[in-house]
Amino acid sequence: MAEAIVNSVMEIAEKEGIEKVTLVQIRVGELQQVEKDILRFALSQLRTSRLKKAKFEIRTEKAKLECRACGHTWLFSKNNLGGNASEAIHFVPDIAHTYIRCPKCGSPDFEILVGRGVLLQSVRGVK
Amino acid sequence: MVDPRTSVIVERMKDVKKVIAVSSGKGGVGKSLVASTLALVMAQKGYKVGLFDLDFTSPSTHVILGVGDVRPIEQKGIIPPKVHGLKYMSIIYYSGDLAVPLRGADVSNALIELLAITKWGSLDCLILDMPPGIGDVTLDLVRLMKRIEFLIVTTSSQLAFETVKKLIDLLESLKIPVIGLVENMKMDNSETIQRSTEKMGLKFLAAIPYDSKVEESMGKTRELLRTTVSKKIESMLSKI
Numbered sequence: 249m250a251e252a253i254v255n256s257v258m259e260i261a262e263k264e265g266i267e268k269v270t271l272v273q274i275r276v277g278e279l280q281q282v283e284k285d286i287l288r289f290a291l292s293q294l295r296t297s298r299l300k301k302a303k304f305e306i307r308t309e310k311a312k313l314e315c316r317a318c319g320h321t322w323l324f325s326k327n328n329l330g331g332n333a334s335e336a337i338h339f340v341p342d343i344a345h346t347y348i349r350c351p352k353c354g355s356p357d358f359e360i361l362v363g364r365g366v367l368l369q370s371v372r373g374v375k
Numbered sequence: 376m377v378d379p380r381t382s383v384i385v386e387r388m389k390d391v392k393k394v395i396a397v398s399s400g401k402g403g404v405g406k407s408l409v410a411s412t413l414a415l416v417m418a419q420k421g422y423k424v425g426l427f428d429l430d431f432t433s434p435s436t437h438v439i440l441g442v443g444d445v446r447p448i449e450q451k452g453i454i455p456p457k458v459h460g461l462k463y464m465s466i467i468y469y470s471g472d473l474a475v476p477l478r479g480a481d482v483s484n485a486l487i488e489l490l491a492i493t494k495w496g497s498l499d500c501l502i503l504d505m506p507p508g509i510g511d512v513t514l515d516l517v518r519l520m521k522r523i524e525f526l527i528v529t530t531s532s533q534l535a536f537e538t539v540k541k542l543i544d545l546l547e548s549l550k551i552p553v554i555g556l557v558e559n560m561k562m563d564n565s566e567t568i569q570r571s572t573e574k575m576g577l578k579f580l581a582a583i584p585y586d587s588k589v590e591e592s593m594g595k596t597r598e599l600l601r602t603t604v605s606k607k608i609e610s611m612l613s614k615i
Contacts, residue, residue, distance in 0.1 A: 249379075251451070252491055255386065256379035275376075290451075336469035339453065339492065342485040345477055346470045356476045364484070368377040 249282065249366055250290035254299070257371050261298055266373035269302040273369040278311040279324055279341040280366060281334065302373070311363025315350035322351055324363060341365065380491040384519050387452070387490065390497040391425070394520060395554065395615070399528045400538025402433075402507035405559040406528045408589065410504035411439040412608045413526075415596055418460035420612070422499040425455065428465040429516075430506040431485055432475050437467050441594030452494040459596050464493055483511045490519065509542055517551055524552040526580070526615070530560045531568055543575065554615055555580040559604075581611040 253274060261269050276282050284306045291304050311324035324344075326334050333347035341364045345356050388394070397410035407430065414426040428436040436442075440463065445456040447468055455464040466475060466485065477485060495501060503523075506512050516523055525546055529539045539556070546553050555578030558568045562585050572579045583604050592598035599605060 249492075251386070252379040252383035255382040256377055259382060260377065332471075340466065340469050340485050340488050342477060342481040342488070343466070343469045343475065345481060346473045346475050356474075357478075365488075366379060368379055 250287060250294055253291060253366065253368065254294045254296070256368050257299065257302075258296065260368070260371045261373065264371075265375050266371065267298070267375060269299050269371060269373040271303050271305060271370070271372040272299075273305045273371075274307070275367045275369050276306060276308050277341065277360075277362070277364040277366065278308055279337060279344060279360065279364045281326060281338045282308075282366070284308065307369075309363045312361045313344075313348070313350075313358045314361050315353060315355055316357045316359060317355035318350060318353040320350055320352040321361070324348070378487075380487050381519060384487070384490045385521060387494060388501075388520065388522075391495055391501045392498065393500045394503065394523045395500060396503040396505050396513075396516060396523055396525045397528060398505040398513065398525050398542060399507055399535070400509070400540075400542045401529075401535045404507075404528050404530045404535050405583075406430075406507070407435045407504050408439060408604065409526075409528050409557055409559060409583075409608065410502050411436045412599060412605050414461050414502045415440070415459060415600060416605060416609050416612065417500060417502075419600065423497060424460075425462040425464070425495050425498045425501040426504065427455075427489075427493070427501060428467075428504045429486065429512050430504060431466045431482055431512075432477055432506070434465050434467050434475075436463075436504050437465050438593055439599070440596060442467075447493075450494070453489075453492045454494050454496070462495060462498070464489070479511045482506075483515050486512055486515050487519070508538070509545055513542075517546075517549055524554050526554045527556045527577075528559055529556060529568060531558060531562065531565060536568060536571065540575075543577065553577055557611070558582045560585045578614055580614050581607045583607045 314321045417424045447453040455462040556572045569579045586603045
């Protein structure tokens with residue numbers, strides 16, 4: 249994941265003519281269950297000269313799910329999952345449909361409204 | 376907002392020489408069997424081969440290959456385990472025997488996620504077992520993979536061949552290479568599919584007769600390699 253983020257930051261910096269990146273804002277979906285400190289450490293290991301002074305700002309976004317069958321919305325909680333399910337969702341967040349059911353009607357047909365994946369919110373720096 | 380995952384897919388595939396998507400317009404024509412047998416035959420010949428089951432909602436190559444209790448290794452990504460001499464990846468590592476009820480957008484997300492995390496390393500050929508039809512996986516792969524070629528599977532049925540023609544039309548309009556067509560589960564001597572394929576300017580790769588022994592060989596790769604399916608697939612290797 250860190251590799252993908254750094255690749256994308258470098259592509260954006262190149263495209264926008266940013267010589268020195270100063271701030272990278274990242275939004276991590278809760279469903280991904282990524283430890284912020286581990287991600288920050290992995291990113292620091294991949295710093296290029298263009299990213300030498302960059303600050304990585306990582307924000308975790310709560311995962312909100314909405315049932316397509318009954319319309320109920322609820323927040324994801326890994327506490328209700330077994331270890332295997334939790335690990336599976338960490339690697340492939342969409343596999344949540346295998347392990348999670350709507351708490352109201354039991355349907356697996358729900359939408360992940362927010363809180364999946366990793367998104368690059370902004371890349372700032374000196375041109 | 377930028378999704379960083381797609382930027383790493385090209386990097387993950389950089390040491391893969393050839394990518395073959397085994398595809399069809401219809402389900403039930405034997406794509407998974409052709410993909411699995413092709414991968415096995417190539418691995419037996421000494422090629423470095425990977426097999427990726429992309430039929431997320433109905434995976435079956437693990438049943439054909441008799442994939443046991445193996446798991447990918449996590450090492451700055453996912454390294455697929457070796458099964459019968461080939462690197463094997465499937466969503467079953469994460470879903471087990473449970474159902475995977477995914478809508479189109481979820482299929483697309485799962486595909487991008489798995490392409491971004493799977494480290495294939497150096498391969499002569501990566502074989503993709505595709506879901507049926509022209510859906511999200513086909514469209515995403517065409518968008519995300521620089522080098523991809525399609526091997527089309529049909530049966531002798533006009534119904535299957537009609538859907539296959541639409542798939543071929545689409546691929547040709549997108550300038551995606553089509554290696555050729557395999558006619559599977561052939562039960563008579565009709566040359567209709569072969570003639571129609573050649574009329575479209577495509578290679579007719581093999582006519583595989585219906586072989587009742589195939590069902591008995593599920594999960595037993597040694598027996599599978601002794602079937603007519605396997606022999607026919609081996610004989611088409613030079614055309615791929």
